[in-house]
Amino acid sequence: MADVVERLTDKLTDSEGPGTRRRRGRRPSGEDTRAALLAAALEVFGEQGFDSATVRGIATRAGVDAAMVNHWFGGKRGLFLAAIQAPFDPTALIDAAISGDPDTVAERIIRVFVTAWDTHRSRFRALMRNIAGNDSAAATMRDFVFNAVIRRVTDTIGVDRAELRTSLCASQLIGLGMARYVLDLEPLMSADIETVVAMIAPTLQRYLTADITSAG
Amino acid sequence: MADVVERLTDKLTDSEGPGTRRRRGRRPSGEDTRAALLAAALEVFGEQGFDSATVRGIATRAGVDAAMVNHWFGGKRGLFLAAIQAPFDPTALIDAAISGDPDTVAERIIRVFVTAWDTHRSRFRALMRNIAGNDSAAATMRDFVFNAVIRRVTDTIGVDRAELRTSLCASQLIGLGMARYVLDLEPLMSADIETVVAMIAPTLQRYLTADITSAG
């Protein structure tokens, strides 16, 4: 009898500390479990990549049971897709950057990239981690970069060796993303956007327009 | 009785097909299990990264039991460390590249990088995969890049904003490595070394010596 009372009062009087076990059943309205899971997923996938991240770990960070991942997203993969789903259309941004004065196209491209990545840091971080750790994801990303970016640029700017040029641009942008968002390499990580644009735009412009003389 | 004979002949007459079960005990000398494990580990870690790669998978590719990983390397982590252990001293290469005519230092740096990565493709691929999927590995790599590369360069070349300049160089080299070795982005993946040097060396040279006018 005393045992039952003790356990009951334990449950009822426990404050909301980190080790506290939640009561079962539907939570009071106002707490959005789905949103909490999405936010936690973005963080954890960004830190660890898809494979290393665990459903249990994400749920714990969200302060929620792991079974909620299945209830709201149908599973781990569904949660990942929902978390990285871009809230904007990248192709529109790319089109806007490409059209316009060809002499300053590099500046627009790098500005679009850094602005987008700075705003959705965790999202792109999660994408990068997933790409680097997963062969099929890398292939998907490579095909996207090639068709949605490289081909578009080469169609617009009429130069020789178009694919070599744009893959060089891609390498600089990927490296910038790795250094600034994944490796947190200072001072590049904290440099303001205009400094980054001023330093890297000439590189892209050269890759796009310079004469290529050596064989290859 | 017939059963026993059948099973015996099975074991004795089975050719060395893929599904064949090996006999126990010490193998005939000449086959180097340790080396086979190292080679397989380099491949699999390069393809999947440390966490996703499995001891069983590596052992299977090496044609050996998973327990051999513990016997020879003490465990999964030991095998990884043994596999990525560089057979050359990177600091010596970096020193050699940095010393010499400052006007062509960029050319030497990029040549050393591409030559080394081309030769040890799987090794660097494994490193990259591990970095991208693991926070502490990323921190280790960042500190190495900073202390062994950036600080060395800034000490040798006397310019302002030395750390920003060298982190920009690092971003281009990292991006080149990702594109050429991890993402397999054509035509950069297959471009010959001299083409890569000719295209990227001016970028590094500019990052190292150009005037930086904008604020940051």
Add this chain to the structure above:
DNA sequence: GTACCATTTCAATAGGCGTTGAAAATCTTC
């Protein structure tokens, strides 16, 4: 040739993973 040692496979261990179903608790609707 026999005892010993190094090498290898097999079987079993404990632990983590994603996922599932039932029970509990709240909200909504009538």
Add this chain to the structure above:
DNA sequence: GAAGATTTTCAACGCCTATTGAAATGGTAC
């Protein structure tokens, strides 16, 4: 306020993981 639907936790499942110890086998030294 009672009935039903929705949300949540708990407990358990099956699977896969790295690791370990015992048994088996080939080589080696005497």
